[in-house]
Amino acid sequence: MIGPVWTTLCAFAMTALTALPAQAQQERPNILLVVLDDAGFMDFGAYGSDTQTPNIDQLSSDGAMFTRFYATPQCGPSRAMLLTGQDNHSIGMGSIAEVMNDEMRALPAYSLKWADSQHTIASLLQEGGYQTFASGKWGIGHIGENLPNRFGFDRSWVLDSTGSSNFNTKSYLPIYKEMKWFEDGARVSLPEDFYSSRNIVDKMIEYVDERDPDRPFFGYLSFQAIHIPLQVSTEYIDKYNGVFDRGWDVMREERLQRAIEMNLVPETTKLAEWAYNARDWDALSEDEKAYWARVMQVNAGMMENADHHLGRLLNHLDAEGALDNTIVVVLSDNGPESATLGETSELPTLLIEKAFMLLEGWNTDYNNLGQRGSIAAIGSEWASVSAAPLHLFKFSAGEGGMRVPFVIAGPGISPLGIANARAQIADIAPTLLDAARVDYADDIFHGRSLMPILSGTTDAVYGDDDSMPFEVSGTAALYRGNWKITKTPTPFGDGKWNLYDLSVDPGETNNVGADHPDLFEDMLAEYAQYAEQAGVYEFGPGESARQQLIENSVKKIFSNYAYLVIGFLIAALAVLYVFFRWVRAMVRRARA
Numbered sequence: 001m002i003g004p005v006w007t008t009l010c011a012f013a014m015t016a017l018t019a020l021p022a023q024a025q026q027e028r029p030n031i032l033l034v035v036l037d038d039a040g041f042m043d044f045g046a047y048g049s050d051t052q053t054p055n056i057d058q059l060s061s062d063g064a065m066f067t068r069f070y071a072t073p074q075c076g077p078s079r080a081m082l083l084t085g086q087d088n089h090s091i092g093m094g095s096i097a098e099v100m101n102d103e104m105r106a107l108p109a110y111s112l113k114w115a116d117s118q119h120t121i122a123s124l125l126q127e128g129g130y131q132t133f134a135s136g137k138w139g140i141g142h143i144g145e146n147l148p149n150r151f152g153f154d155r156s157w158v159l160d161s162t163g164s165s166n167f168n169t170k171s172y173l174p175i176y177k178e179m180k181w182f183e184d185g186a187r188v189s190l191p192e193d194f195y196s197s198r199n200i201v202d203k204m205i206e207y208v209d210e211r212d213p214d215r216p217f218f219g220y221l222s223f224q225a226i227h228i229p230l231q232v233s234t235e236y237i238d239k240y241n242g243v244f245d246r247g248w249d250v251m252r253e254e255r256l257q258r259a260i261e262m263n264l265v266p267e268t269t270k271l272a273e274w275a276y277n278a279r280d281w282d283a284l285s286e287d288e289k290a291y292w293a294r295v296m297q298v299n300a301g302m303m304e305n306a307d308h309h310l311g312r313l314l315n316h317l318d319a320e321g322a323l324d325n326t327i328v329v330v331l332s333d334n335g336p337e338s339a340t341l342g343e344t345s346e347l348p349t350l351l352i353e354k355a356f357m358l359l360e361g362w363n364t365d366y367n368n369l370g371q372r373g374s375i376a377a378i379g380s381e382w383a384s385v386s387a388a389p390l391h392l393f394k395f396s397a398g399e400g401g402m403r404v405p406f407v408i409a410g411p412g413i414s415p416l417g418i419a420n421a422r423a424q425i426a427d428i429a430p431t432l433l434d435a436a437r438v439d440y441a442d443d444i445f446h447g448r449s450l451m452p453i454l455s456g457t458t459d460a461v462y463g464d465d466d467s468m469p470f471e472v473s474g475t476a477a478l479y480r481g482n483w484k485i486t487k488t489p490t491p492f493g494d495g496k497w498n499l500y501d502l503s504v505d506p507g508e509t510n511n512v513g514a515d516h517p518d519l520f521e522d523m524l525a526e527y528a529q530y531a532e533q534a535g536v537y538e539f540g541p542g543e544s545a546r547q548q549l550i551e552n553s554v555k556k557i558f559s560n561y562a563y564l565v566i567g568f569l570i571a572a573l574a575v576l577y578v579f580f581r582w583v584r585a586m587v588r589r590a591r592a
Contacts, residue, residue, distance in 0.1 A: 041403055
């Protein structure tokens with residue numbers, strides 16, 4: 001009798017022991033990391049936008065919304081830092097491929113390729129027992145080189161580029177003929193009725209539904225909204241009829257006052273001068289005002305639509321009882337896009353853009369704004385409104401290019417409301433690993449865990465003497481406490497280093513370098529040390545990421561459309577030959 005009883009007890013004990021890890025896993029929080037593309041500091045409703053984002057706003061109300069959260073000025077480097085917790089140069093992501101020259105490509109900091117051993121938040125969570133899913137834009141490094149299935153994601157369905165049409169795989173840049181989507185590392189086609197925000201969420205819901213419910217999951221949900229081209233159904237566009245008719249001059253001032261009233265910035269904040277190419281709203285014709293107001297309606301509608309589809313996912317998790325145990329993070333990868341295609345560029349660039357649009361069937365027609373074939377973009381003036389009251393926008397090291405919205409809520413996150421602590425995009429990985437109770441070595445991260453702030457234990461994890469350096473394609477900044485040195489190439493910056501006191505001047509209107517020479521020189525020396533250690537490529541005078549993008553685009557146009565260029569040259573030579581023969585015949589007749 002002892003034998004069978006002992007066997008039964010042993011079996012019961014083993015069952016209990018094997019059940020414990022599953023129970024422990026289930027109690028650990030699910031994590032949903034949501035990235036909006038090119039959303040400015042005031043682009044969420046919770047931050048004072050005119051755009052309706054009720055789901056994001058609810059998260060900000062339930063948890064925390066940061067006012068001093070920093071990304072890099074470009075998408076790829078920001079996403080690399082987000083997913084690894086490391087400095088972008090240390091993992092070969094010093095820039096996006098589209099704006100690099102040959103010298104940069106030869107440097108380790110710009111390899112755009114990860115080693116197989118590269119850790120990510122997904123691989124570390126996976127080792128800790130999490131199921132890991134990715135859906136949406138990836139865009140880290142060379143296309144197809146660093147796909148998520150290689151770096152810790154169990155399932156993934158991603159666009160591996162900087163952006164694309166929201167209805168198909170059409171490229172918005174002359175550099176590419178087509179944009180590529182991959183599922184679990186294999187190239188895939190898109191459904192006929194594809195729309196980015198809807199299908200990206202649909203795929204995440206599919207992965208979540210297929211998961212093991214006894215284990216927690218990590219979902220990386222990355223929207224194309226609101227990256228160029230701005231596209232969304234007219235239902236969402238028309239909701240904003242009249243909202244932006246006041247124009248960018250008035251609305252930028254309104255957002256400054258709103259940001260002060262909401263305590264997003266100090267009351268001493270002032271607006272910097274407009275960017276060099278900004279237009280006076282009152283100087284526009286009535287047709288031009290109608291056009292640019294409509295463009296901003298598309299921008300707002302696309303953002304609201306993304307929030308709607310995010311809400312579908314949150315409601316789906318809630319319906320199955322998983323939302324209460326899910327940490328949700330929402331942030332932007334950089335500031336708002338200021339460029340347009342076929343509209344506001346200087347003449348030589350405009351001609352290139354027009355030629356590309358003609359070849360690929362893109363247009364900026366008013367009646368088609370936001371629809372298939374439309375390549376709408378808000379331009380520098382509305383970008384300055386989206387980033388208000390901060391200075392400049394994407395591709396710059398101004399606060400408007402780097403300070404972005406960041407919202408987090410869920411189990412273990414105190415309802416802090418507005419959080420004024422300094423934080424950066426490399427902090428997300430260690431923060432979420434802490435929340436998931438996954439052990440890691442502190443020295444593998446460039447960032448720090450924000451959990452002491454989010455749990456209400458402390459007000460800050462960076463002290464007044466702690467620095468944050470950033471550099472991407474010639475734009476650079478170093479933060480130390482409330483001080484910031486920064487450099488943005490021409491034409492949007494002066495290409496020189498400036499010092500600002502962000503405690504009173506987040507609009508970066510007053511360069512105080514001459515007033516604090518010792519501090520200025522000390523911070524410059526610290527940045528120089530960082531740049532040397534990181535292997536930063538220094539752009540020369542007059543060089544910039546935007547200029548390099550134009551040069552690379554011109555080269556690619558001649559490469560991608562060589563047959564058309566050759567055909568045009570042959571046709572032109574034929575016309576010249578016929579004209580020459582005709583002139584010679586006329587001359588002969590005259591002599592006769």
